[in-house]
Amino acid sequence: MTHASPARPTLARWLTGPRVAGLPAKLHDGEPPLLSFEFFPPRTEALEAQLWTCIRRLAPLAPRFVSVTYGAGGTTQARTHATVTRILAETALTPAAHLTCVGASRAEVDAVARGYWEAGVRHIVALRGDAPPGQDYAPHPQGYRFAAELVAGLHAIAPFEISVAAYPETHPAAISAAADLDNLKRKLDAGASRAITQYFFDTDTYLRFLDRALAAGIEAPIVPGIMPVSNFAQAARFSAACGTSIPAWLARLFEGTEDDPEIRRMVAAVAAAEQVRLLQANGVDEFHFYTLNRADLTYAIAHILGVRPAAA
Numbered sequence: 001m002t003h004a005s006p007a008r009p010t011l012a013r014w015l016t017g018p019r020v021a022g023l024p025a026k027l028h029d030g031e032p033p034l035l036s037f038e039f040f041p042p043r044t045e046a047l048e049a050q051l052w053t054c055i056r057r058l059a060p061l062a063p064r065f066v067s068v069t070y071g072a073g074g075t076t077q078a079r080t081h082a083t084v085t086r087i088l089a090e091t092a093l094t095p096a097a098h099l100t101c102v103g104a105s106r107a108e109v110d111a112v113a114r115g116y117w118e119a120g121v122r123h124i125v126a127l128r129g130d131a132p133p134g135q136d137y138a139p140h141p142q143g144y145r146f147a148a149e150l151v152a153g154l155h156a157i158a159p160f161e162i163s164v165a166a167y168p169e170t171h172p173a174a175i176s177a178a179a180d181l182d183n184l185k186r187k188l189d190a191g192a193s194r195a196i197t198q199y200f201f202d203t204d205t206y207l208r209f210l211d212r213a214l215a216a217g218i219e220a221p222i223v224p225g226i227m228p229v230s231n232f233a234q235a236a237r238f239s240a241a242c243g244t245s246i247p248a249w250l251a252r253l254f255e256g257t258e259d260d261p262e263i264r265r266m267v268a269a270v271a272a273a274e275q276v277r278l279l280q281a282n283g284v285d286e287f288h289f290y291t292l293n294r295a296d297l298t299y300a301i302a303h304i305l306g307v308r309p310a311a312a
């Protein structure tokens with residue numbers, strides 16, 4: 001560099017730009033954040049083994065609950081039940097069973113819920129579910145029409161703890177963002193105690209959603225759903241279907257890593273860690289992880305958030 005070249009702006013930025021806290025992450029009130037982990041019920045013995053490796057790896061992080069999804073249209077009813085009851089029997093974890101009302105009568109859904117209560121399951125993630133691909137959603141003629149009705153129905157059965165879904169980018173079928181927020185309020189007013197969000201990558205979108213929820217009089221926790229992305233192409237396809245937008249910077253981050261899984265995982269860890277730290281810096285101290293039945297990314301991000309295995 002010669003004396004004639006213009007000064008590089010680094011020093012000016014350092015003096016005037018925003019500061020972010022360095023690692024390790026700051027803990028609110030000295031406490032690590034509260035975590036929950038989501039799994040899907042396995043289809044094969046090999047996937048079952050993978051799930052249990054994942055559960056055993058994450059269990060020492062003492063999540064406040066772990067949830068097990070319900071396949072589209074209730075297709076995994078038996079497998080969800082088997083996974084949830086095995087978690088109850090073989091671990092100290094608190095399981096939450098996802099339950100959808102699409103394609104089933106109230107009596108059928110109620111019977112599944114009663115079965116959970118009798119098995120000792122006390123937490124349900126209550127959802128409407130989706131129509132099969134290519135079809136529009138239509139409620140079952142004798143069914144719960146929407147998740148808010150399901151929440152009320154569950155409450156009539158037993159004093160379940162109930163979580164519901166929230167959509168920072170608005171549910172794709174909602175008439176408007178305001179109507180979707182009204183719907184969230186109805187679900188909470190019907191007896192749900194928290195909302196878990198659809199995953200998102202743009203932190204501002206989530207924080208603006210919290211502002212709107214607060215303005216609508218919602219005071220229940222709205223826990224951010226975090227999807228650590230390791231397969232970008234797959235995540236992009238999935239996101240298009242569920243209404244999550246992919247910011248250009250995220251696509252750019254993964255560009256050129258298609259044939260390099262190891263680098264992709266490192267990039268994935270950094271992207272998700274940055275997202276949770278940004279949320280944490282904004283006061284968020286509860287996180288729900290979509291683990292996809294793989295422990296390592298979730299474990300690493302939890303570690304970065306300040307969570308350590310509970311003493312044995």
Ligand SMILES: Cc1cc2nc3c(=O)[nH]c(=O)nc-3n(C[C@H](O)[C@H](O)[C@H](O)COP(=O)(O)OP(=O)(O)OC[C@H]3O[C@@H](n4cnc5c(N)ncnc54)[C@H](O)[C@@H]3O)c2cc1C
Pocket residue numbers: 068069070071072073074098099100125126127128129130145146147148164165166171172173174175179180183187196197198199225
């Ligand atoms: C955390 C989380 C977990 C999930 N787990 C599962 C799972 O395990 N299995 C599964 O199949 N799917 C799951 N899903 C996906 C979910 O089933 C779909 O997103 C589904 O399309 C909506 O479910 P909901 O419970 O949000 O529905 P609802 O809250 O009933 O809302 C669905 C739509 O209907 C609208 N609406 C609600 N009430 C009315 C009304 N009275 N009149 C007109 N419109 C109305 C809402 O605005 C929204 O657009 C999950 C989603 C999330 C965020």
